Amino acid sequence: MLDAFFQGFTLLLRWDTYMYIAAGLAVGMFVGAMPGLTTILAMSVLLPISFKLEPMLGIPFLVGVYKGGIYGGSISAILVGIPGTGASIATTFDGPALTRKGQGRKALEMALYSSTIGDTLSDIFTLVMIGPIAIITLMVGPPEVFAVIIFSLVLIASVSSESGLKGAIAAILGMGLGFIGTDAATGSTRMTFGLEALSAGIPLIPLAIGVFAIPEVIEAVESRAVRFISENIDISKAGERLRWSEFKKSIRTILRSTAIGTGIGMVPGVGQVVAAFIGYSAAKRASSHPETFGQGELDGIAGPEAANNAVNGPTLVPLLTLGIPGDNVTAILLGAFVAHGMRPGPQIFQEQGPLMYALLITIVFANFLFIFLGYVLLKPFARAIQFKKAYLIPVILALAFVGTLSTGANSDVIIMVTIGICSYILRKFKFDLAPLIIAFVLAEPIEYRLSQTMLYARGDIFQYLFVQRPVASVFLAAAITWSFYLLFGPWVRRRLKGRLA
Amino acid sequence: MESEKITSNLVTPAMARAEVGIALVLVTTSAGLSIFMPDLIASGGIRSAQTFITLSPVFFPRLAFGLLALLSIGYVFKTSFQIAGADDTTNNSDRFFRAGTMVIIAISYAMVVDVLGYGASTLFMTSVIALFLGLRRWRSVLSLSILVPVMIRFIFERLLFISLPRSEIEWIGTFEDMLMVFLTGLLLGH
Numbered sequence: 001m002l003d004a005f006f007q008g009f010t011l012l013l014r015w016d017t018y019m020y021i022a023a024g025l026a027v028g029m030f031v032g033a034m035p036g037l038t039t040i041l042a043m044s045v046l047l048p049i050s051f052k053l054e055p056m057l058g059i060p061f062l063v064g065v066y067k068g069g070i071y072g073g074s075i076s077a078i079l080v081g082i083p084g085t086g087a088s089i090a091t092t093f094d095g096p097a098l099t100r101k102g103q104g105r106k107a108l109e110m111a112l113y114s115s116t117i118g119d120t121l122s123d124i125f126t127l128v129m130i131g132p133i134a135i136i137t138l139m140v141g142p143p144e145v146f147a148v149i150i151f152s153l154v155l156i157a158s159v160s161s162e163s164g165l166k167g168a169i170a171a172i173l174g175m176g177l178g179f180i181g182t183d184a185a186t187g188s189t190r191m192t193f194g195l196e197a198l199s200a201g202i203p204l205i206p207l208a209i210g211v212f213a214i215p216e217v218i219e220a221v222e223s224r225a226v227r228f229i230s231e232n233i234d235i236s237k238a239g240e241r242l243r244w245s246e247f248k249k250s251i252r253t254i255l256r257s258t259a260i261g262t263g264i265g266m267v268p269g270v271g272q273v274v275a276a277f278i279g280y281s282a283a284k285r286a287s288s289h290p291e292t293f294g295q296g297e298l299d300g301i302a303g304p305e306a307a308n309n310a311v312n313g314p315t316l317v318p319l320l321t322l323g324i325p326g327d328n329v330t331a332i333l334l335g336a337f338v339a340h341g342m343r344p345g346p347q348i349f350q351e352q353g354p355l356m357y358a359l360l361i362t363i364v365f366a367n368f369l370f371i372f373l374g375y376v377l378l379k380p381f382a383r384a385i386q387f388k389k390a391y392l393i394p395v396i397l398a399l400a401f402v403g404t405l406s407t408g409a410n411s412d413v414i415i416m417v418t419i420g421i422c423s424y425i426l427r428k429f430k431f432d433l434a435p436l437i438i439a440f441v442l443a444e445p446i447e448y449r450l451s452q453t454m455l456y457a458r459g460d461i462f463q464y465l466f467v468q469r470p471v472a473s474v475f476l477a478a479a480i481t482w483s484f485y486l487l488f489g490p491w492v493r494r495r496l497k498g499r500l501a
Numbered sequence: 502m503e504s505e506k507i508t509s510n511l512v513t514p515a516m517a518r519a520e521v522g523i524a525l526v527l528v529t530t531s532a533g534l535s536i537f538m539p540d541l542i543a544s545g546g547i548r549s550a551q552t553f554i555t556l557s558p559v560f561f562p563r564l565a566f567g568l569l570a571l572l573s574i575g576y577v578f579k580t581s582f583q584i585a586g587a588d589d590t591t592n593n594s595d596r597f598f599r600a601g602t603m604v605i606i607a608i609s610y611a612m613v614v615d616v617l618g619y620g621a622s623t624l625f626m627t628s629v630i631a632l633f634l635g636l637r638r639w640r641s642v643l644s645l646s647i648l649v650p651v652m653i654r655f656i657f658e659r660l661l662f663i664s665l666p667r668s669e670i671e672w673i674g675t676f677e678d679m680l681m682v683f684l685t686g687l688l689l690g691h
Binding site: 048049052163165166168169172173175176179183185186188189190191192193214217218219221222223224226388389390391393394395397398399401402405406408410413414416417420421424425426428429446447450487 | 595
């Protein structure tokens with residue numbers, strides 16, 4: 001493992017990798033700063049570009065979009081109180097208040113520094129921990145992987161939507177879409193309805209673009225507003241720069257939030273939004289003057305921003321070691337890995353160790369570019385968020401079509417638009433579609449692992465899973481219990497309350 | 502923007518009824534797929550792999566869609582109770598009209614991209630959306646409509662080698678090819 005780590009360093013001496021990371025960061029920051037657009041939209045639309053590049057260029061490019069997007073969301077959150085991404089909602093508690101006090105520039109710089117520190121430290125943690133975790137995962141067999149995937153899916157479905165029921169429906173719907181095409185175990189084709197275009201299954205690109213880009217385009221035109229935000233932004237009036245003495249006071253908050261974000265990042269499905277809120281409330285609780293929070297407190301920026309960016313690195317741990325994407329962003333990254341001929345899972349560090357380490361070290365180094373670009377691009381992006389929708393929407397739709405057409409099958413645009421319209425309808429009814437895309441990419445591994453487990457079980461699957469494989473049984477029992485609690489818990493509580501009353 | 506989203510997510514009686522409809526569609530589709538799953542498996546595959554200790558191709562999809570049908574029944578009940586409580590009077594007709602228009606534009610774009618090719622269809626799509634979203638200066642509409650397809654086509658075809666559909670109408674295809682050759686010579690020198 002250590003050999004692979006050092007070999008990874010030799011792959012780093014490429015200037016083009018950093019050029020693509022810089023491009024990814026810039027695109028991510030721009031999209032993240034636009035209140036109507038999301039990072040996942042940019043990632044899904046730009047996914048085909050990464051396919052055309054080498055793994056050492058394509059994957060860092062997508063990671064750059066991801067990192068930049070999370071930070072970009074804080075620009076509009078601070079300046080006008082409209083979060084560019086969900087991860088920046090907690091930043092709106094103190095950001096606009098600081099801007100009103102003439103300290104917008106300080107808040108933006110605090111967001112940049114805390115985001116970069118949170119990201120860098122969590123990436124280093126990931127780099128150090130992923131090797132030993134990969135060794136442990138090598139010891140687990142198909143039943144354990146199957147059980148962990150099921151447990152993760154239940155967890156993701158339960159925390160992503162407003163109700164566990166909608167999360168579960170989205171997840172199973174995604175799994176159903178994943179079953180279309182050729183069955184991995186037996187080679188039979190299923191649910192193609194006689195359509196040649198579906199015989200190889202629904203490709204990830206049209207699905208990802210349909211699920212994430214098309215609904216956002218439709219939602220963006222719903223209102224008659226000409227721009228995403230109507231407020232006038234003048235960064236030259238955003239006040240003074242952040243002083244070292246002010247930054248020093250927030251270092252403890254940044255480190256605390258980094259630890260929170262790192263922990264949350266390793267749990268599938270929880271994500272940046274939760275991390276940012278916990279980071280904010282932890283900063284408030286630890287503060288000697290909690291009453292100033294919400295009225296323009298720099299710690300109120302440092303807390304959520306360090307926490308939401310610290311999630312980025314550790315989400316790669318379950319993805320790379322078990323092949324389980326913890327959120328929609330890592331589901332897209334999984335697609336990129338697979339397209340480059342790498343199947344994340346227990347074996348990946350044995351088969352592609354140097355490349356994996358090179359990618360992880362690149363992600364750490366990307367943070368230096370992040371801080372530089374974040375500083376340089378702050379002004380132009382603060383101005384760019386006032387772009388007219390009429391200029392941006394056609395470009396996004398045109399790029400969505402290019403992305404889909406890049407698969408080589410023109411029929412995929414019909415699949416993409418159909419999925420997009422269905423996704424828009426589901427989003428209108430408050431379905432979070434992250435479980436759908438995660439379950440889609442996990443459908444094949446679930447079925448394949450269960451097939452392997454059934455072979456090992458030789459007919460008695462329940463006895464094998466629940467008696468002979470204790471680790472698998474713990475995860476499966478937890479998944480079943482959690483599912484029942486989510487589905488019937490509210491009903492049982494209502495009944496008990498009624499009886500007590 | 503955020504406040505707009507919140508307004509559109511409030512439950513009006515029409516939305517509550519539509520949600521019940523969606524839930525019913527989910528129930529019938531998933532139950533139908535679960536019941537008729539054996540008929541949806543095409544013949545073929547490795548017969549020897551389909552023994553009693555291995556997974557049949559029917560098993561997992563049937564289980565998943567059966568589970569989805571059960572969950573959707575729960576969703577029908579949950580949404581049915583919401584109809585009585587839906588008292589938001591916000592008029593969302595304009596929002597739905599605009600969303601519907603965008604859906605029609607996207608479908609039309611998907612339909613014509615094969616016939617007109619990527620360049621011409623994107624030119625039409627861009628100008629229609631620009632006008633729909635309130636861009637009225639003809640110079641802006643024209644320059645945007647020309648720049649978007651030309652730049653995207655150049656970047657993706659000539660720099661990233663992603664081929665895009667060529668127009669079935671010969672003169673459009675020839676014109677686009679000539680334009681790309683000219684731009685390649687001008688910007689890349691070959």
